[in-house]
Structure formats: C-alpha cells, structure tokens
Amino acid sequence: MKVLVPVKRVLDYNVKPRVKADGTGVDLANVKMSMNPFDEIAIEEAVRLKEKGAATEVVVVTIGVAKAETDVLLTARAMGADRGILIQTDDEIEPLAVAKLLAKVAEEEQPGLIILGKQAIDDDSNQTGQMLAALLGWPQGTFASKVELGGQGVQVTREVDGGLETVDLKLPAIVTTDLRLNEPRYATLPNIMKAKSKPVAKKTVADYGVDVTPRLKTLKVVEPAKRSAGIKVGSVDELVEKLKGLGVAK
Amino acid sequence: MKTLVWVEHDNQSLKDATLAVVTAAAKVGEVHLLVAGKGVDGVASQAAAIEGVGKVHVADDAAYEHFLAENVAPLIVSLMGSHDAVLFPATTTGKNIAPRVAAALDVMQISDILSVEGADTFTRPIYAGNAIATVQTSDKKLVITVRGTAFAKAAATGGSGTVEAVSGEGDKGLSTFAGAEIAKSERPELTSAKVIVSGGRALGSQEQFHALIDPLADKLGAAVGASRAAVDAGYAPNDYQVGQTGKIVAPEVYVAIGISGAIQHLAGMKDSKTIIAINKDEDAPIFQVADIGLVGDLFKIVPELTEKL
Numbered sequence: 001m002k003v004l005v006p007v008k009r010v011l012d013y014n015v016k017p018r019v020k021a022d023g024t025g026v027d028l029a030n031v032k033m034s035m036n037p038f039d040e041i042a043i044e045e046a047v048r049l050k051e052k053g054a055a056t057e058v059v060v061v062t063i064g065v066a067k068a069e070t071d072v073l074l075t076a077r078a079m080g081a082d083r084g085i086l087i088q089t090d091d092e093i094e095p096l097a098v099a100k101l102l103a104k105v106a107e108e109e110q111p112g113l114i115i116l117g118k119q120a121i122d123d124d125s126n127q128t129g130q131m132l133a134a135l136l137g138w139p140q141g142t143f144a145s146k147v148e149l150g151g152q153g154v155q156v157t158r159e160v161d162g163g164l165e166t167v168d169l170k171l172p173a174i175v176t177t178d179l180r181l182n183e184p185r186y187a188t189l190p191n192i193m194k195a196k197s198k199p200v201a202k203k204t205v206a207d208y209g210v211d212v213t214p215r216l217k218t219l220k221v222v223e224p225a226k227r228s229a230g231i232k233v234g235s236v237d238e239l240v241e242k243l244k245g246l247g248v249a250k
Numbered sequence: 251m252k253t254l255v256w257v258e259h260d261n262q263s264l265k266d267a268t269l270a271v272v273t274a275a276a277k278v279g280e281v282h283l284l285v286a287g288k289g290v291d292g293v294a295s296q297a298a299a300i301e302g303v304g305k306v307h308v309a310d311d312a313a314y315e316h317f318l319a320e321n322v323a324p325l326i327v328s329l330m331g332s333h334d335a336v337l338f339p340a341t342t343t344g345k346n347i348a349p350r351v352a353a354a355l356d357v358m359q360i361s362d363i364l365s366v367e368g369a370d371t372f373t374r375p376i377y378a379g380n381a382i383a384t385v386q387t388s389d390k391k392l393v394i395t396v397r398g399t400a401f402a403k404a405a406a407t408g409g410s411g412t413v414e415a416v417s418g419e420g421d422k423g424l425s426t427f428a429g430a431e432i433a434k435s436e437r438p439e440l441t442s443a444k445v446i447v448s449g450g451r452a453l454g455s456q457e458q459f460h461a462l463i464d465p466l467a468d469k470l471g472a473a474v475g476a477s478r479a480a481v482d483a484g485y486a487p488n489d490y491q492v493g494q495t496g497k498i499v500a501p502e503v504y505v506a507i508g509i510s511g512a513i514q515h516l517a518g519m520k521d522s523k524t525i526i527a528i529n530k531d532e533d534a535p536i537f538q539v540a541d542i543g544l545v546g547d548l549f550k551i552v553p554e555l556t557e558k559l
Contacts, residue, residue, distance in 0.1 A: 016513060017377040026381055095349070096358045121494070123376055125361045130319065130349035139320050139424035142346045145488070155428065160342040161441075161497070163432040163489055167318065169425045179478070179495055180488060215358035219371065219384040227520065230541040232532075236554045239526070242542050246524055248445050248470055248503050249559045 001112035001149075001171075003046040003055045006102055007039035007076055009068040010122040023220040026122075035072040038117025040079070040184040041177040045147060046115050047080035048182065054149045055113070061085040061105055063093055069200060077195035078187035084200040087208070095123075097212035099131035104208040106136060111172065113154065118143050118176040129176035139169040143178040251279030251369060254307070254326070254333040256348075257297050258341055261287045261315060264296040266442045267339035269403035274396045275337045276302055276404070277366035283307065283411065284329065286322055286418075288315035298411035301404055306411045313420040316427035317343050323350040325418030330355060335392035340498070341441075344395050352393035359393040360385060362498075364400040378494040378517035398441060399500035399521060433487050435474075440490065443473035445503045448492055448519070451479035452508025452530070452548060459485040462552045463507065469559045475499065475519075477509045493518035508548045511536030528552065 011017060012032040020027050035043075049055040060076040062068045066088055073084035087101060106114060119126035133140035141147070141156030145164065148155045157166045159178045187195070205212055233239050243249040253275040258265040268283075275281045283297045286309040294308045307329060313321045326336060326347070336351060338344030340362045352359035363372040364382065371386045372394070440446065447467040453459040459480065467474045476486035478493055492499055494517040504522035509515060511527070511534055519525070520539050527540035528548050537543045544551060 011377070013514070017380045019381045026377055094358050096353060096356070099353055119495075121378060124378065124494070125359070126345050127349035127352070127359050127361060130346065131353035131359075133319075134323065134350040134353035137424075140346070140350070141425075142319075143342060158342075159488055160430075161489060163430060163487070165316075165430040166428040167425050168428050170423075180482070215389050216360065216385045216387050219386055221376070221381050221383045224375070224379060224382050224520075227525075227539050227541075230525070230537070230539075230543060232537070232543040232545065234544075236544070236551055236558060239542065239544050239555060240558045242526075243470075243503075243559070246503055 001055050002057045002059060002109060003049060004106060004109055004111035004114045005039070005042050005046045005058060005060045005076070005081065006114070006116050006128070007043065007060055007062050007072050008036045008120045009033050009062065009064050009072045010036045010120055013037055013121055019221055019223045023222060025218065025221050033071050035075050036117050036120045038119060038177050041179065041181050042115040042117050043076050043079050043081060044182045044184040045177060049149065050080065057082050059083055059085065059109055059111070061087065061102065063087040063089060063098055063101055065090055073200055074192065074195055075187050077198045078191040079185055083198055085203060086200055087203045087205060089205045091212065092214070093212050094214055094216060095125050095127040096131055096215065097210060098128050099135055100210045101205065101208050102132050103135040104210060113171065113173055113175065115175045115177060118178055129174050133174040138172050138174050140174045141167055141169050142176045144175050145178050145180045147175055147181065251334045252332065253279045253281055253335040253337055254329055255281060255283050256336065256338040256344060257283050257285045257293065258339050258343060259285065259287060259290065259293045261290055262292065264293050266403065267341050267398050269300065269406060270398040270401040271337050271339045271396045272300055272303065272404040273401040274363065274366060278335050278337070278369065278392070280304055282333065284309070284326065286314040286317070286325060288312050294413050298413055299407050299409050300411070301408040303409045303411035306413045307416045308413055309416050309418055311417065311420055317347065318425050318427060319347045319350045320422045320424040321420065322347050323354060324422065326351045327354045328418055329416065330391055335394065337394045337396055340395040340397050348393055348395050355391050355393065357389035357391050357393055358387065359395065360387060361395050362397045363394055364397055378513050379520065380513065397498060399498060433489055437467060438471070438473045440473045440475055440492070440497050441499055443501050445470045445472035446475045446499055446501045447472045447505045447507065448475035448477065448509060449480055449486065449507050450477040450509030451483060453480060453485055456485045462548070466552055466556045469556055477515050506536050506540070507552060509536055510534045511539065
C-alpha cells in the first residue's frame with residue numbers, strides 16, 4: 001500500500017512572528033522556515049508503516065514556493081520518504097484549494113492512506129485533512145495518537161476533549177496527526193546526502209486544472225492586545241492577599 | 251440570514267460550549283439549532299430552552315450517537331439548503347465535522363472566530379495567537395467554528411424554541427466507533443472553569459504534580475491544567491493540555507506553576523483575566539504576561555500557599 005503525506009513549509013515554530021507595520025500580514029522575509037511540526041509526525045508515521053512492512057512506498061507532496069523543495073521535501077526524503085512532488089506556486093493557497101489539489105494527486109497516485117498534520121502552525125486552520133476526506137468520500141481519523149493497520153481497515157485512536165476515542169475506518173482513509181502520535185526522527189547528514197538522489201516531480205498548480213482563487217480576503221492583520229505589565233510579589237502571604245482581593249480565596 | 255448551530259452534547263446533556271456559539275450565531279442572524287445523536291429528547295428540550303433560539307432540528311439515529319463526521323456531515327449539508335450559515339464550537343467535535351461540511355458545500359471554512367465584524371467579516375487568531383486577522387468571505391454559505399472563550403454564554407433558560415424532527419442518510423458505512431476512554435474528574439471542566447491551576451515540567455514527576463497541584467486546585471475550586479512539557483513527560487493526561495495544540499482557556503484566574511511560558515502555551519491562556527505565575531526563573535517568559543508573579547521554589551511555595559488559603 002502506498003502512503004501519501006502532504007507537508008507544508010511554515011515559519012519555524014521557535015521564531016516569534018512579527019506583524020508587518022502596514023497590517024498586511026506577518027513578516028516572512030529573512031526568517032527561518034521549516035516543515036510544519038505536525039507534518040514531521042505524519043512523515044514519521046508513514047515511514048514507520050513502511051519499516052513494519054505495512055506500506056510499500058511513501059510519497060511526500062508539498063504546495064508552495066520553489067524553496068519548499070529544499071526546505072521541506074528534502075527533509076521528508078531524508079527522513080525516509082521515497083519520492084517527492086512539488087506543486088509550485090507563489091500564491092497563498094487556502095485549505096479548500098489545497099484539498100482540491102491533493103484530491104487530484106490522490107486520484108493519480110491511488111494511495112491507500114493519506115496522513116496529514118492536524119493543523120499548520122501558521123494559519124491554525126485545522127481543515128485540510130477533513131476537507132480532503134470529504135472531497136474523496138473517504139473516512140477520516142483526525143487528531144490521531146495511535147494508528148494501527150489491519151486487513152481492510154485502519155484503527156485510529158483520537159485525542160478528543162475529555163480523553164481518547166477509537167474509530168475503525170475503511171481503507172482508503174485519511175489520518176491527521178496529533179502531537180503524541182510519535183517522536184519524529186532527525187534527518188541525519190548522510191541521509192540528507194542520499195535524499196538528494198531521490199526523485200522530485202515538479203508540477204504547477206495549473207497542471208491540475210483546479211480553481212485556487214481565494215474565497216477569503218484578509219482585510220488586515222494586527223498584533224493582539226498587549227497585556228499591561230504585572231507586578232511581582234515577595235512572599236506567599238502577599239500572594240494570598242492578592243488571591244483574596246480577586247475573590248478566589250476566602 | 252438563517253444560521254444553524256451544532257449543539258455539543260453527550261446524548262444526555264447539552265455542553266456549555268454550545269451557549270457561546272449561540273451568542274456568535276445571533277450576531278450573524280436568526281438562530282436555529284441542530285441536535286444530532288441517539289436518545290436525545292432531553293438534550294433537545296435543553297436546547298429549546300436556550301434564550302433566543304428559534305427552531306431546534308433533532309436527528310435521532312444510532313448513526314449519529316458518536317458524532318462520526320462521515321455520518322453527520324451529510325445531514326448538515328442537507329440542512330444547509332434552508333440555512334445560510336452553520337456554526338460549530340471549536341471543540342474537537344466541531345473541528346472534526348465542520349471542514350467536512352465546508353468542502354461538501356464548496357466553501358472555505360472560517361476557523362476559531364474571535365468576533366463578528368459584519369455578516370461576512372470575522373476576526374480570527376493566526377500564528378498561535380500572535381496575530382489577529384480580519385477576514386472577509388465571498389462564499390454564499392458560511393461554515394464557521396467559534397472560539398468559546400471569545401463570546402459570552404447565551405442564557406440556558408428563557409427560550410421557547412420549537413422542536414422539529416429531521417432525518418439524514420444515516421450510516422454511510424465508512425467508519426465505526428470502537429470505544430472511548432474518558433478521563434474522570436470531579437473538578438470543573440477546563441474550558442469553562444473560572445479558576446485554573448496549571449502545572450509544568452518543573453513539577454518533576456506525576457506524583458509531585460498531583461501532590462502539589464491537586465490540593466491547591468481543590469482549595470480554589472479550580473480545574474487542573476498542564477503545559478505540553480508536563481503532558482509529554484507523563485505527569486498529566488493529555489486532555490489537561492493548555493495551548494495552541496491543546497485547549498484554549500480564558501478563566502478569571504489562571505495560576506501557572508513551574509511553566510516557563512513558551513508561545514505555544516501562551517496561545518492557550520493569554521486571554522485569562524488575571525494570570526499568576528510561580529517560577530524559580532525570574533527571566534521566564536511567563537512573567538511577561540503575568541499580572542502577579544512570585545519568584546521562588548514551587549516545592550516550598552505551593553504547599554505554603556495551599557496551607558494558607
């Protein structure tokens with residue numbers, strides 16, 4: 001069975017985002033970009049399925065600027081993905097359009113399982129996996145903390161409010177990863193060197209005949225309201241007084 | 251404009267998360283509710299009693315008992331013929347179903363809204379809450395998830411909605427519910443608690459987490475939360491996690507104990523009314539957002555604080 005893993009190049013999670021002074025967005029010039037952390041978990045899971053013999057091939061796909069090839073597709077291949085697909089565009093593509101493009105890729109590649117991150121840490125949408133499942137008419141196992149393949153199905157343990165929930169899905173299926181699914185491996189230098197010889201197919205958005213016109217218009221982006229500076233107290237007694245003042249302690 | 255609100259419940263009782271969504275929906279238009287589940291008569295009557303509610307659509311079918319997105323989404327899509335917008339709480343249930351509905355309707359979902367600026371304009375957080383975007387949609391139908399802590403709760407009583415049975419396509423046969431493991435807690439629910447006591451990696455172990463955090467929370471009648479580091483280290487279960495990837499909370503008082511204040515954690519709690527931080531590192535980023543800070547050893551401070559309350 002082939003596993004398809006869509007990944008996204010985003011502002012590195014350690015970098016504090018700065019809102020542009022003109023309110024048009026977040027400043028991404030000259031800042032470190034990396035693979036979305038949830039997508040690393042998705043690659044790791046796919047590679048583990050391959051190592052267990054449950055998957056035959058891991059294909060990684062990304063939609064974005066040319067630099068995504070070196071920033072994320074290389075990392076993914078160094079982690080163990082067999083080949084990459086870069087759908088190049090300089091425009092920002094919304095989750096609905098991403099899902100439509102991925103649905104076309106899925107038709108071509110015929111994977112048995114598609115593993116995505118549960119959300120990208122830039123737009124925080126948490127939509128693409130579910131949308132892709134809807135477009136393909138496949139079942140979805142979102143926020144997965146455990147994935148087990150067996151027979152004609154996949155069993156997914158999901159992190160839900162209040163605890164965990166387990167669902168059985170028919171294959172082909174969509175899984176989106178939560179943080180506790182696994183600990184992604186590091187791409188070692190020898191593997192990065194080897195990854196360079198693994199193929200990457202270069203496509204453009206136009207190749208897929210999908211309308212990617214944005215449906216949402218960003219009118220402005222602002223910084224959240226700043227909290228006013230607080231005080232430090234010197235002792236537990238003072239803290240107790242403050243808590244009484246707030247009405248939470250008697 | 252007619253809106254449909256997904257009612258969050260456990261087949262027995264309506265969850266508080268619904269009430270904030272009703273407030274948001276009322277800013278968009280006329281409020282109708284959808285109660286989908288199994289044996290939900292009780293939930294339907296609770297839903298009809300919410301102030302300002304019009305029609306309550308009730309879909310009672312075993313296929314909807316566990317809110318599987320594959321079964322529920324087509325039901326909602328069929329109701330969208332007579333509604334202009336559908337709103338969900340940004341809970342794991344809402345986040346699971348809403349995008350499936352949006353894609354089926356060929357519209358872009360607007361996730362986790364903080365405010366309604368107009369019939370087609372909303373604000374929402376991006377980059378872990380480090381920026382707030384104002385977005386305007388050009389879609390004909392709206393699919394929205396609502397951040398519960400950003401809207402006041404509608405009154406749970408005083409309404410006189412009319413209950414109407416609806417039916418969908420039932421079980422699509424794509425997925426089955428296999429079981430659940432729900433953490434039991436006597437304490438208030440994290441997302442609706444007025445006071446939260448939250449522990450981080452500095453607690454050192456699961457035993458110390460419970461020995462220090464639990465008694466303080468009990469004294470304050472608080473819910474217990476945790477940072478990702480504490481959850482990953484196994485000190486607390488994952489549904490305690492507050493942050494970008496866990497729960498978003500905004501209580502009256504948030505007490506952060508042994509939490510450094512990474513941006514991913516702040517994204518989940520920085521709208522709390524008063525933030526209190528106890529940490530031995532006076533340069534910890536948590537002190538930049540804390541209203542009241544106490545620098546010192548939590549293993550001394552927390553027992554003393556619990557004692558003196």
